[in-house]
Amino acid sequence: MFAKSAPGRRVSAEPLKPVVDPAGWYPAEMAATDSWIYPLSAGEIAEVADVAARLESRGADIVNIRREDFPLPRLRHGLGDIHDELLEGRGFVLIRGLPVGEWSRLRTAIAYWGIGTHLGRALSQNASGHMLGHVKDLGGDYSDPKIRGYLTSARMGFHADQCDYVALLCLHPAMSGGASRIASSVTLYNELLKRRPDLVAELVQDFYWTRHGEVAPGQLPWFRLPIFSFERGYMSGRGVSSYIFKSQGLPGVPTFTAHQKEALDMFRTVVEEIALDMMFEQGDIQILHNHVTLHSRAAFQDWPEPERKRHLYRLWLRDDNGRPLLKAFREHIRGIELDGFVPTAPLDPEIAGVVT
Numbered sequence: 001m002f003a004k005s006a007p008g009r010r011v012s013a014e015p016l017k018p019v020v021d022p023a024g025w026y027p028a029e030m031a032a033t034d035s036w037i038y039p040l041s042a043g044e045i046a047e048v049a050d051v052a053a054r055l056e057s058r059g060a061d062i063v064n065i066r067r068e069d070f071p072l073p074r075l076r077h078g079l080g081d082i083h084d085e086l087l088e089g090r091g092f093v094l095i096r097g098l099p100v101g102e103w104s105r106l107r108t109a110i111a112y113w114g115i116g117t118h119l120g121r122a123l124s125q126n127a128s129g130h131m132l133g134h135v136k137d138l139g140g141d142y143s144d145p146k147i148r149g150y151l152t153s154a155r156m157g158f159h160a161d162q163c164d165y166v167a168l169l170c171l172h173p174a175m176s177g178g179a180s181r182i183a184s185s186v187t188l189y190n191e192l193l194k195r196r197p198d199l200v201a202e203l204v205q206d207f208y209w210t211r212h213g214e215v216a217p218g219q220l221p222w223f224r225l226p227i228f229s230f231e232r233g234y235m236s237g238r239g240v241s242s243y244i245f246k247s248q249g250l251p252g253v254p255t256f257t258a259h260q261k262e263a264l265d266m267f268r269t270v271v272e273e274i275a276l277d278m279m280f281e282q283g284d285i286q287i288l289h290n291h292v293t294l295h296s297r298a299a300f301q302d303w304p305e306p307e308r309k310r311h312l313y314r315l316w317l318r319d320d321n322g323r324p325l326l327k328a329f330r331e332h333i334r335g336i337e338l339d340g341f342v343p344t345a346p347l348d349p350e351i352a353g354v355v356t
Helices: 027-031 042-057 076-088 105-117 185-195 197-203 258-273
Strands: 037-039 092-096 133-135 156-159 165-172 180-184 206-210 222-226 228-231 234-237 276-278 285-289 293-297 311-318
Touching: 027 276, 037 076, 042 105, 076 092, 076 285, 105 165, 105 311, 156 258, 180 185, 185 197, 185 234, 185 258, 185 293, 197 258, 222 228, 285 293
Parallel strands: 037 092
Antiparallel strands: 092 285, 133 311, 156 293, 165 285, 165 311, 180 276, 180 293, 206 222, 228 234
16 A cells, blocks of 8 residues: 655765665565555546546547646545655655546546646657657667667666656556566665766766757757766766667767776666566556656567557656756756647557657
């Protein structure tokens, strides 16, 4: 049963010193409890269903639905606890029990979006302006610099998205595999610092990150940020993922130094040691605080029937009162808005023509 973390001690964080933060945890601790799972009650489900059905009948445009359009007096307290847990606690929550198998795809999307409005403001996730994203294998080649991993069935490296909170709603789980893998950035930083402080000194310096070809006018095809950054006594982390490795070869990006390579390799090795795996059930909503929780996905085998293929809805959410971040870091929490940006919320990725 869901329970907020006991109030944790936080000490003002400084580079190259151990970080004391409530978001630091080890997988054995989390595997031994279900306190991070919030099971929806029958009354809360009915409340969400009623509001979603009303908006569906009115023909509401999903991207225009605001928090005040989706009142949840019964669930409001629980969502407040969830927000507190994301921001000041362990940094992740799983909401369980949304009956998506009983609802239309539109009603499901409206319900999911409506819940999200109580946690933050949705951001565009790709060059197509999709505010409601899709995680589904569309046959993409993950080795292609312009293909993002969520459109493939490949195993993904640990990373953090360009938002404060990322939420995934499971419409259909895979036939086998596809576990969601998460790890505490705080724990990872401390483990690396114990073993090789000289390599941590590399990871607090700027690295180059690709934009995956999603480049607005006047932008370079890459941006620079450290993997671990510090602001006003808070440490925030990002992942060593394709965003870094696919920047190699872009104009103006220097080749990794030997020490940088060693630091990136150690990051990828140690994060595997402290990862927690969770399998999604249909109707689960996983919400992660990106600045303290890294995520990845195991490879999976899909169902042969198109209607049963693994499919997750995704929201990128911005919390304007969220964790203090470097100015350059916060500037990237604004979604992907290219020239001619029009926000949309497609219900199906194939029909929407998702290509990046």
